Amino acid sequence: MRLAHWAVNAPLRPLLLAVITASFVLPAQAADLITITRDALDNNAELASARSEYLGVEAGRDIARSGLLPQINASGTVAHNQQYESQGSTQAGVGAGQNNVRSDDDRYNTVSLSLEATQALYDEVTRREVTRSERQIDQQVYLLAATEQQLLIDTASAYFDILRAHEVLEARFAQERAIGRQLEQAGEQFEVGLIAITEVEEARATFDQSRADRIAAESNLQVAFEALEQLTGQRYASIEALGDSMPIALPEPSSRDYWVEQALELNPQVLAQQAGIEVSRSSVEIARAGRLPTLQAFGNYQYGDSDIDNTTGNDSSSQVGLSANLPIYTGGITSASIRQGTYQLESSQYDFESQRRLSIQQVRSLYTQVSNDVETVEAREQAIVSNQSALEATRAGYEVGTRNIVDVLNAEQNLYNAIANYAEARYDYVVNLLSLRQQAGRLDVDAIEEVNAWLTGDEVNFTLPESGGNDRYEPALNIGAPPQPGT
Numbered sequence: 307m308r309l310a311h312w313a314v315n316a317p318l319r320p321l322l323l324a325v326i327t328a329s330f331v332l333p334a335q336a337a338d339l340i341t342i343t344r345d346a347l348d349n350n351a352e353l354a355s356a357r358s359e360y361l362g363v364e365a366g367r368d369i370a371r372s373g374l375l376p377q378i379n380a381s382g383t384v385a386h387n388q389q390y391e392s393q394g395s396t397q398a399g400v401g402a403g404q405n406n407v408r409s410d411d412d413r414y415n416t417v418s419l420s421l422e423a424t425q426a427l428y429d430e431v432t433r434r435e436v437t438r439s440e441r442q443i444d445q446q447v448y449l450l451a452a453t454e455q456q457l458l459i460d461t462a463s464a465y466f467d468i469l470r471a472h473e474v475l476e477a478r479f480a481q482e483r484a485i486g487r488q489l490e491q492a493g494e495q496f497e498v499g500l501i502a503i504t505e506v507e508e509a510r511a512t513f514d515q516s517r518a519d520r521i522a523a524e525s526n527l528q529v530a531f532e533a534l535e536q537l538t539g540q541r542y543a544s545i546e547a548l549g550d551s552m553p554i555a556l557p558e559p560s561s562r563d564y565w566v567e568q569a570l571e572l573n574p575q576v577l578a579q580q581a582g583i584e585v586s587r588s589s590v591e592i593a594r595a596g597r598l599p600t601l602q603a604f605g606n607y608q609y610g611d612s613d614i615d616n617t618t619g620n621d622s623s624s625q626v627g628l629s630a631n632l633p634i635y636t637g638g639i640t641s642a643s644i645r646q647g648t649y650q651l652e653s654s655q656y657d658f659e660s661q662r663r664l665s666i667q668q669v670r671s672l673y674t675q676v677s678n679d680v681e682t683v684e685a686r687e688q689a690i691v692s693n694q695s696a697l698e699a700t701r702a703g704y705e706v707g708t709r710n711i712v713d714v715l716n717a718e719q720n721l722y723n724a725i726a727n728y729a730e731a732r733y734d735y736v737v738n739l740l741s742l743r744q745q746a747g748r749l750d751v752d753a754i755e756e757v758n759a760w761l762t763g764d765e766v767n768f769t770l771p772e773s774g775g776n777d778r779y780e781p782a783l784n785i786g787a788p789p790q791p792g793t
Contacts, residue, residue, distance in 0.1 A: 336544040336765040339465050340758040342534065343751065346461040347454070349539035356453040363446040367439040373432035375425075382419040387614075388412060414614035422606040427628075429602070430595035438588035445581035452574035455749045457537070462740050462754065464534040466733045469548055471530045472766045473729035475523040481722035482516040485715060489513045492711055505711040512715040531768050544765040552760040554683050554735060557742060562673045565746050569669045572747025576665050579658040586651040593643035599632040665745060672742040679735035686728040693721040736760075 347353065389412040426432065492509040495501045535541050557565065570576060604627060611620040633640070700717040703709035736757060743749040 336546045336763070337542045338546045338758055338761050339462065340751070340755050342465060342538060342540075342542065342545070343458060343461050343754050345538040345540050346457055347751075350457050350537055351539070353453055353457050356450050360443075360446045360450045363439075363442050367436065367443060370432065370435040370439040373426065373429065374436065376423060377425070378421075378423045380419070380421045383417070385416050387414050387416060414612060416612045417610065419609040420606065422604065424602050424604045424629075427601045427603055429600045430598045431592055431600075434588060434592045434595050438585060438592060441581060441584040441588050445578050445585055448574040448578035448581055452578060455574065455744050455747075458749050458751075458754060459737075459740055459744045461534070461537050462757065463737050464530065464537055465545065466548070466736055468527065468530040468534060468545060469766060470729055470733040471523065471527040472547075474726045475520070475527050477722045477725040477729070478516065478520040478523040481718065482513070482520045484718050484722075485509065485513045485516045488711065488715060488718070501711065508712050509715060512719065516719075527768075542768075544767040546761040547764040547766050548732070548736070549760055549762040552732075552736075554680050554732075556680060557673065557676055557739065562670060565669050565673050565742060566666055568746035568748060569665045570662065573665050573745060574747060576658075576661050577747075579654070579661040582654045583651065583658055586647065586654040590644065590647035590651055593640065593647045596636070596640040596643065597633065599630055601628065601630045603627075604629055669742065669745045672738055672745055675738045676735065676742055679731065679738055683728070683731045683735055686724065686731040689724040690721070690728055693717070693724045697721050 489506075489509040489512075492501060492506045496503060496506045531542070605625065607622070607624045609620065609622045697714075697717040697720075700709050700713050704711070704714050740749060740753065740757065743753050
């Protein structure tokens with residue numbers, strides 16, 4: 307169960323603890339893959355950013371479309387005017403030196419109002435900008451889908467990395483205990499003169515190496531838990547384990563060409579690059595439309611008033627008409643924009659081809675990996691049986707004196723390495739299978755639920771395994787009796 311589920315308000319904690327203590331203790335429930343996946347979809351910061359980016363691109367369509375809709379603007383001014391000097395004029399037939407002065411008022415106020423409305427009738431540039439914004443939305447849909455699928459595979463990989471690290475750590479703990487007992491017995495045998503000091507040192511060196519392997523496995527488990535927390539924003543005390551009876555089979559349909567075709571049709575990265583071609587093509591069309599005329603209807607109304615002396619009433623006027631504009635020469639910017647857009651279109655076409663080839667290669671490689679994983683899991687499982695038999699035979703030889711302690715140590719290491727390799731192979735199969743679905747564009751929550759059904763409900767805690775006690779590898783801890791003198 308997620309630790310966040312136990313977070314309660316401070317005033318409620320004493321009452322809650324009292325109720326739990328008086329009634330029963332709720333068992334901790336491990337989080338499964340589908341629960342953690344939904345947490346990631348709800349809380350992942352990168353996905354939230356991609357969603358916001360999509361909404362921003364979608365709003366860009368409305369911005370572009372606004373240029374084709376009516377535009378109405380109003381403006382007005384209120385001003386106080388002060389005139390310091392006034393010029394006069396002399397007219398014919400009027401006595402010399404007699405000036406015709408308009409007004410003696412050097413302080414007055416003015417008010418003006420302007421209202422203007424326009425409607426684009428023909429504007430090919432703006433219309434094609436709307437088309438480009440729609441193509442950008444299409445591209446962003448695929449990019450968002452790619453981000454979601456990447457989050458699904460990252461979450462599943464982090465989940466199974468925890469299980470992988472836990473199983474490897476179990477094996478390393480068992481290996482350290484087994485070799486530790488071997489070292490203790492070797493020391494006792496050396497003290498009574500049954501073996502040479504070199505065998506003790508061999509056991510000590512092997513024990514030190516097993517201890518280092520165990521420490522590294524502990525670190526890997528902790529890092530794996532933290533990686534999952536980074537993806538989901540949640541901390542988990544335990545997760546469910548993967549069952550031993552999970553199906554290990556080839557992908558269905560078992561045809562590599564089928565998965566390649568799926569990738570070309572559904573892979574969101576491929577589709578996003580394909581949509582990018584249309585975005586670039588729209589940019590070229592916008593640049594070419596810069597040579598076309600524009601036509602708009604307009605209407606305006608002007609109003610003015612003043613309280614200056616000798617002035618009565620107000621001034622007002624209105625105008626309705628059509629306005630056209632034809633660019634004749636713009637300094638070469640239109641031709642340069644067309645060339646620039648053409649090169650960008652060519653670049654986007656190469657980007658699409660590169661992504662198409664990459665997707666084909668990745669699908670083919672993953673299909674091959676999954677196919678090999680099926681055989682590898684079986685081989686790794688058989689290797690455990692073989693190494694167990696080899697260890698038992700080596701112990702028997704050690705008891706009769708035909709094998710030495712180094713042989714036993716090597717056989718033990720081989721067994722635990724086989725156990726760790728088996729765990730690696732199982733989780734490689736699961737992650738590679740999901741990665742194949744991702745590259746084919748078929749990774750979704752339903753696919754995660756299919757894998758989630760393979761979990762057993764057994765808990766894998768973040769608490770590191772104890773260094774003592776019984777476990778499923780306990781039978782391997784018995785290293786056998788040492789050879790006796792004279793036998």
